[in-house]
Amino acid sequence: MSTTPIRLLLADDHPIVRAGLRAVLDAEPDFSVAGEAATAERAVELAASGGFDVVLMDLQFGVGMHGSAATAAITARPGAPRVLVLTTYDTDADILAAVEAGAAGYLLKDAPPQELAAAVRTAAAGQSALAPAVAHRLMDRMRTPAQALTRRELEVLQLVGDGLSNQQISKRLFLSQATVKSHLVHVYAKLGVESRTAAVAAAVARRLIRQQG
Amino acid sequence: MSTTPIRLLLADDHPIVRAGLRAVLDAEPDFSVAGEAATAERAVELAASGGFDVVLMDLQFGVGMHGSAATAAITARPGAPRVLVLTTYDTDADILAAVEAGAAGYLLKDAPPQELAAAVRTAAAGQSALAPAVAHRLMDRMRTPAQALTRRELEVLQLVGDGLSNQQISKRLFLSQATVKSHLVHVYAKLGVESRTAAVAAAVARRLIRQQG
DNA sequence: CCGCACATCAAACTTTCGGTTGACCGGGCG
DNA sequence: CGCCCGGTCAACCGAAAGTTTGATGTGCGG
Numbered sequence: 509m510s511t512t513p514i515r516l517l518l519a520d521d522h523p524i525v526r527a528g529l530r531a532v533l534d535a536e537p538d539f540s541v542a543g544e545a546a547t548a549e550r551a552v553e554l555a556a557s558g559g560f561d562v563v564l565m566d567l568q569f570g571v572g573m574h575g576s577a578a579t580a581a582i583t584a585r586p587g588a589p590r591v592l593v594l595t596t597y598d599t600d601a602d603i604l605a606a607v608e609a610g611a612a613g614y615l616l617k618d619a620p621p622q623e624l625a626a627a628v629r630t631a632a633a634g635q636s637a638l639a640p641a642v643a644h645r646l647m648d649r650m651r652t653p654a655q656a657l658t659r660r661e662l663e664v665l666q667l668v669g670d671g672l673s674n675q676q677i678s679k680r681l682f683l684s685q686a687t688v689k690s691h692l693v694h695v696y697a698k699l700g701v702e703s704r705t706a707a708v709a710a711a712v713a714r715r716l717i718r719q720q721g
Numbered sequence: 722m723s724t725t726p727i728r729l730l731l732a733d734d735h736p737i738v739r740a741g742l743r744a745v746l747d748a749e750p751d752f753s754v755a756g757e758a759a760t761a762e763r764a765v766e767l768a769a770s771g772g773f774d775v776v777l778m779d780l781q782f783g784v785g786m787h788g789s790a791a792t793a794a795i796t797a798r799p800g801a802p803r804v805l806v807l808t809t810y811d812t813d814a815d816i817l818a819a820v821e822a823g824a825a826g827y828l829l830k831d832a833p834p835q836e837l838a839a840a841v842r843t844a845a846a847g848q849s850a851l852a853p854a855v856a857h858r859l860m861d862r863m864r865t866p867a868q869a870l871t872r873r874e875l876e877v878l879q880l881v882g883d884g885l886s887n888q889q890i891s892k893r894l895f896l897s898q899a900t901v902k903s904h905l906v907h908v909y910a911k912l913g914v915e916s917r918t919a920a921v922a923a924a925v926a927r928r929l930i931r932q933q934g
Numbered sequence: 935c936c937g938c939a940c941a942t943c944a945a946a947c948t949t950t951c952g953g954t955t956g957a958c959c960g961g962g963c964g
Numbered sequence: 965c966g967c968c969c970g971g972t973c974a975a976c977c978g979a980a981a982g983t984t985t986g987a988t989g990t991g992c993g994g
Contacts, residue, residue: 522830524837528741570831596735617735618783624737660971671919674951686973693953694970703980704951705917706884712932719925719932873941887981899943902982907940909982916950917981 513540514632515559517589519551519578520566525617529564529594532621539628548573555582560589562632567595567606576609583610590631594624597713613637657698657716664691666717669708726753727845728772730802732764732791733779738830742777742807745834752841760784761791768795773802775844778824780808780815789818796823803844807837810931817872826850870911870929877904879930882921 516539518526526544533539542560545551548569555563563582567575579591590612606614612631615624627637657665667677674688681688696702699710711717729752731739739757746752755773758764761782768776776795780788792804803825808815810829819827825844828837840850870878880890887905891898909915912923924930 522741523832523834524741524745524830525737526741527744527834528735528737528739531740531744532737617737619736621736621740658970668918669922671914671916671922673916673918683971684973686975687971689952690972692951696952701884702952703884703886705881705886705921708918708921709882709884709932719922871940896941897943898981899945900941903942905981906983915982 513538514628515540515542515561516628517543517545517551517554517560517563519545519548519563519575520594521546521569522566525566529624532624533628536625539625547571548575548578552578552581555589556585558587562612562628563589563591564594564628565591565611567593567597576606576611579606579611580609590634592627592631592637657695661691661695661698662716664688665695665707665711668692668704669711669717669719726751727841728753728755728774729841730756730758730764730767730773730776732758732761732776732788733807734759734782735779738779742837745837746841749838752838761786761788765791765794768802769798771800775825775841776802776804777807777841778804780806780810780819789815789822789824792819792824793822803847805840805844805850815931817875821872870908874904874908874911875929877901878908878920878924881905881917882924882930882932 516533518529518541520526520529523546526546530541530544534541543554545554548565549572551563551565552573554560565575565579565582569575575593575595579593582588582591591610592613592615593606593611594615594617596617603614612634613627613636615627615637619627630637663681664677667680672680674685674692677683677688678685692704692707695707695711699707699714701707701710708717712719729746731742731754733739733742736759739759743754743757747754756767758767761778762785764776764778765786767773778788778792778795782788788806788808792806795801795804804823805826805828806819806824807828807830808819809831816827825847826840826849828840828850832840843850876894877890880893885893887898887901890896891901894901905917905920908920912920912927914920914923921930921932925932
């Protein structure tokens with residue numbers, strides 16, 4: 509083992525979660541929590557200033573930059589620390605965004621502490637660390653490609669989420685109702701649901717569309 | 722100050738959050754974390770066995786009983802500990818359910834530690850502890866009772882937002898479809914919409930219900 | 935005690951949505 | 965070039981959602 513501890517940066521908007529991570533990780537002799545950030549912007553700033561080996565990054569911050577954007581900003585720099593995403597949701601959109609942003613791992617917050625510590629060591633060693641459940645979801649996606657919604661399908665789905673009827677959507681987009689239905693049928697198939705409200709719920713959960721707020 | 726510490730029970734499905742709460746609260750000289758529960762069921766069990774003054778209760782557990790149900794179960798017993806709800810969302814549906822279940826307070830997880838400690842002391846003293854943002858929402862509701870949704874209506878609407886059909890909702894809540902429709906008709910009238918998706922969109926915009934994410 | 939709000943249910947009705955089938959067109963690619 | 969995919973549309977039918985009317989029970993406050 510190395511003689512210098514692994515220096516960690518904790519990025520989460522919840523003080524309670526930061527305290528929990530600090531308590532759990534500082535208990536490990538080879539770890540050293542060297543900084544905390546309550547916003548994604550602050551995490552990018554601190555990571556750029558150097559002095560960290562691994563960043564533990566939340567995805568959903570109350571306000572401001574999203575964790576995946578921060579991850580991309582951090583990993584884009586040469587000699588950047590490894591970023592380990594630690595979040596509550598294991599949705600496809602979140603996982604893919606994190607992986608594409610260059611995350612070295614993806615863990616769920618309900619993971620037991622020893623699993624978390626192991627993942628940090630794996631990431632520090634330059635390897636990938638995916639939670640079993642997350643790895644499983646990625647495998648699923650690979651097995652069934654063509655899950656991605658087309659631009660037009662997302663456009664229709666967004667309007668459904670805004671509360672419009674097929675009639676209203678068809679007028680808004682200068683389409684026939686038949687076309688709107690056609691798009692929605694494809695959306696239902698891709699999302700694995702069978703109603704418009706379920707499609708919206710699934711799409712919001714996967715961050716495919718935005719919900720006002 | 723009293724000579725005996727306030728004994729706490731932490732109920733949250735995330736080990737990290739429990740560790741964080743423990744770290745933050747054990748630092749207070751007059752607090753003593755006397756137990757942890759990873760499920761709502763376990764929290765009810767432990768609370769019933771006695772030995773706690775205040776329960777810190779999360780609302781969303783990954784599986785099993787909901788936090789508001791657990792709160793109701795705990796506060797229903799004579800000599801029960803005070804329950805302080807500590808969650809991520811400040812929607813009407815969650816807040817009303819918690820308050821009606823007998824919660825002594827409602828805090829958000831992004832609250833600073835000292836606010837949390839203060840709320841625990843307030844709850845232990847037998848008073849109500851509401852986060853400022855939450856208190857404000859409750860005030861708003863009182864001021865405009867006309868279009869306020871009843872608890873039952875919110876409950877139905879939340880399930881609609883989760884993508885369930887009337888049939889599924891009726892089974893989930895042990896109602897007839899007629900009753901579900903009846904509630905929705907009232908919801909539509911109060912929100913000024915005329916479809917379920919529009920109702921969900923309006924409710925999310927007004928933060929009446931929670932949309933995952 | 936009476937009224938009112940809330941929650942519950944029933945039945946019949948209209949409208950919208952969901953699912954299917956089939957079709958046309960334009961563009962990208964082997 | 966021929967093929968497939970994305971986007972467009974039509975007609976149809978059954979299922980679900982939404983509308984209307986009306987009714988019952990319960991609890992709370994004037």
